[in-house]
Amino acid sequence: MTQKVEEYEDIPGTWVFDAQRARKGYRLNEFLYSLMKAENRKEFLADEGTYTLKFGMSEDQRQAVLNRNWNKLLELGGVSYALAKLAFTDGKSYQFMASQMTGMAEKEYVEMMLAGGRSPNGWRSKSERKGKD
Amino acid sequence: MAKIIAGVGTSHTPAIGAAVDNGKAGEPYWVPLFKGYEPAKKWMAETKPDVVIMVYNDHVNAFDFKIIPTFGLGCADEFKIADEGWGARPVPVVKGYPELASHMIQSLVLDEFDMTIVNEMQVDHGLTTPMTLLFGQPKEWPCRVIPLAVNVIQYPAPTGHRCYMLGKAIKKAVEAWDEDLKVVIFGTGGMSHQIQGPRAGLVNSEFDKSFLDGLSNDPERLLRISPLEYLRDAGAEAIELVMWLMMRGALGDKVKEVYRFYHVPASSTAVGTIILESRP
Numbered sequence: 001m002t003q004k005v006e007e008y009e010d011i012p013g014t015w016v017f018d019a020q021r022a023r024k025g026y027r028l029n030e031f032l033y034s035l036m037k038a039e040n041r042k043e044f045l046a047d048e049g050t051y052t053l054k055f056g057m058s059e060d061q062r063q064a065v066l067n068r069n070w071n072k073l074l075e076l077g078g079v080s081y082a083l084a085k086l087a088f089t090d091g092k093s094y095q096f097m098a099s100q101m102t103g104m105a106e107k108e109y110v111e112m113m114l115a116g117g118r119s120p121n122g123w124r125s126k127s128e129r130k131g132k133d
Numbered sequence: 134m135a136k137i138i139a140g141v142g143t144s145h146t147p148a149i150g151a152a153v154d155n156g157k158a159g160e161p162y163w164v165p166l167f168k169g170y171e172p173a174k175k176w177m178a179e180t181k182p183d184v185v186i187m188v189y190n191d192h193v194n195a196f197d198f199k200i201i202p203t204f205g206l207g208c209a210d211e212f213k214i215a216d217e218g219w220g221a222r223p224v225p226v227v228k229g230y231p232e233l234a235s236h237m238i239q240s241l242v243l244d245e246f247d248m249t250i251v252n253e254m255q256v257d258h259g260l261t262t263p264m265t266l267l268f269g270q271p272k273e274w275p276c277r278v279i280p281l282a283v284n285v286i287q288y289p290a291p292t293g294h295r296c297y298m299l300g301k302a303i304k305k306a307v308e309a310w311d312e313d314l315k316v317v318i319f320g321t322g323g324m325s326h327q328i329q330g331p332r333a334g335l336v337n338s339e340f341d342k343s344f345l346d347g348l349s350n351d352p353e354r355l356l357r358i359s360p361l362e363y364l365r366d367a368g369a370e371a372i373e374l375v376m377w378l379m380m381r382g383a384l385g386d387k388v389k390e391v392y393r394f395y396h397v398p399a400s401s402t403a404v405g406t407i408i409l410e411s412r413p
Contacts, residue, residue, distance in 0.1 A: 004361070008288070011365050013332030018288040026198055033197040035218055071330060079286060080329040080370075081192035088218030094147065095400045098333040109334060113398035114162075117325075117336025124365050133331075 012129040013102075015074040025077020031055040031065070032082035041089045070101045135233070135307045135314035139180065140380040140388070141173070142348060142407040143266055145189060145321040147258035148400035150222055150265050166404060169394035170266050173406055176392060177267045182317040184230055185278045186303065186383070188296075188376045189259035189321045190285045192217070195251075202249035203291055204299065206241070207256075207280035208234040215255035224261050224270075230277040233310055237279070240306035246299050256280055263321045266406070285322065285373050293378045294356045300382020307383075320380030322373025324395075326402040335368040336403045341395060344374060345407055349390040352381045387412040 008016045015021065022029075031052060034040045044051040052062045064072040065086065073083055080097075087097040099109035112118060122128055152163045194215040196202065212227040241248050260280055268274060281303075284290060291299075300318075307316055324341040327333050347355040355378060363372045381388075388409040397403045 003289075007361050008364055011332070011369075013330045014327065014364070014369050015330055016288050016364060016369060017286065022198065022287050029193070029198050033193060036194065036216055038216070038220075041218070074329055079193065081286060085193075085218035093400070094328055098328045098401050101329060102331050102333050112334055113336075113401060116338070116397055117401075117403065118327075118332065118334040120335055120337045120340075120366055120368075123332050123335060 010125050012126050017079045021077045027055050027057040028061045028078050029082045032085050035085040035089050135310040135316055137304055137307050137316045137318055137383050139317050139410045140384045141319045142377040143263045143321055144404040145259045145262040146399040146402040150258050150262040153265050166396050169396055172392050182276050183314040184316045185276055186318040187260050187278055188281045188379045191282045192257055194257035195254040201284050203284045205249040205251045205282040207251050207254055209252055212256045215257040217257055222261055225273050227256055227278045230279055234279045236310055237306045241302050244302040246302055263319055283376050289360050290372045290375055293375045296375045296379040297356055297382035300379040304383045318380045318383045320377035322376050323371055324403045324405040325367035325371045327368030328370055328401045334401055336397055337367045340367045341403055341405055348381050384411045
């Protein structure tokens with residue numbers, strides 16, 4: 001089957017975790033994976049700057065981790081389920097992380113979900129999205 | 134002869150398991166969801182399967198990015214519960230069925246499905262949330278579980294068609310096992326949802342309802358949904374629904390829908406469940 005990267009890259013507000021992004025994000029995701037262990041979470045929280053140097057990720061990735069710049073992390077090859085481990089390490093939830101990615105306050109995000117979620121209308125392509133943000 | 138008597142499709146949203154574990158199931162946010170699952174739980178208690186085949190996906194817990202199996206079949210005696218970053222869920226260890234799983238491996242590989250054999254693996258919310266939803270909070274799970282982990286994290290996931298065909302091969306493998314066993318197969322994940330980026334929170338109820346209808350009446354129609362359509366129309370994580378098609382493939386041509394429930398939201402997810410019994 002032919003791969004049509006441009007088709008899924010045209011979905012607005014979304015970084016599809018494809019093979020190229022996974023390749024770029026490998027070290028970043030291995031760092032995030034390390035946060036599955038309680039002792040690593042403790043070490044990370046005690047000195048984030050030093051801990052994050054151990055994984056060989058790019059400086060851009062490392063800064064995005066330190067700043068909890070979630071969307072930047074997605075762009076740089078982080079996968080949401082691995083990023084969630086950073087949110088959990090901070091004592092936050094998936095829901096909190098998702099709301100941060102949308103730029104909404106968590107309360108506002110929860111209200112949107114309770115009202116049925118975000119409609120796909122207007123969110124299917126970048127051209128459909130143009131001028132709406 | 135072992136027989137796949139029914140299939141269960143269900144979401145596996147981690148917040149659902151967390152709500153149960155933290156005693157929040159009675160809170161207004163969660164009441165409608167758990168009420169909707171009651172009949173499914175009752176059906177399961179009456180059905181009493183000997184074995185569950187759990188088609189689910191790992192979320193960077195058993196598998197980091199060193200090795201990513203497209204289809205990994207758990208052949209271990211037991212599967213411990215993963216600490217996903219907030220401590221392991223307080224649920225029983227999952228007991229496997231290595232003899233049957235190993236038989237399935239041989240049958241599936243000879244049927245040209247290149248399975249990855251997994252002899253050690255921790256299981257995460259993708260497997261444990263459906264167990265909690267359908268079996269509640271027992272001290273021990275009442276049946277053995279064969280986990281089948283599908284890569285839906287790194288694009289591309291296997292296609293819906295491929296999953297459906299693998300489901301058919303699973304049916305054949307199970308029926309060739311010479312022991313009277315009642316087997317229920319789960320397809321988990323979905324339904325529409327996206328938990329990444331500015332588009333997070335996307336829900337497409339129309340898509341979900343049409344998908345549930347298709348499972349019941351016309352699964353072949355669902356096989357034509359392209360990876361792009363899942364991602365674009367139902368959210369980046371809705372691609373998990375291909376696992377429901379594996380469940381459907383394992384039931385044979387005729388099914389009877391015995392239960393369906395749909396609810397929005399659980400955290401960022403549209404939650405659905407369907408129970409389909411195999412008919413001769």
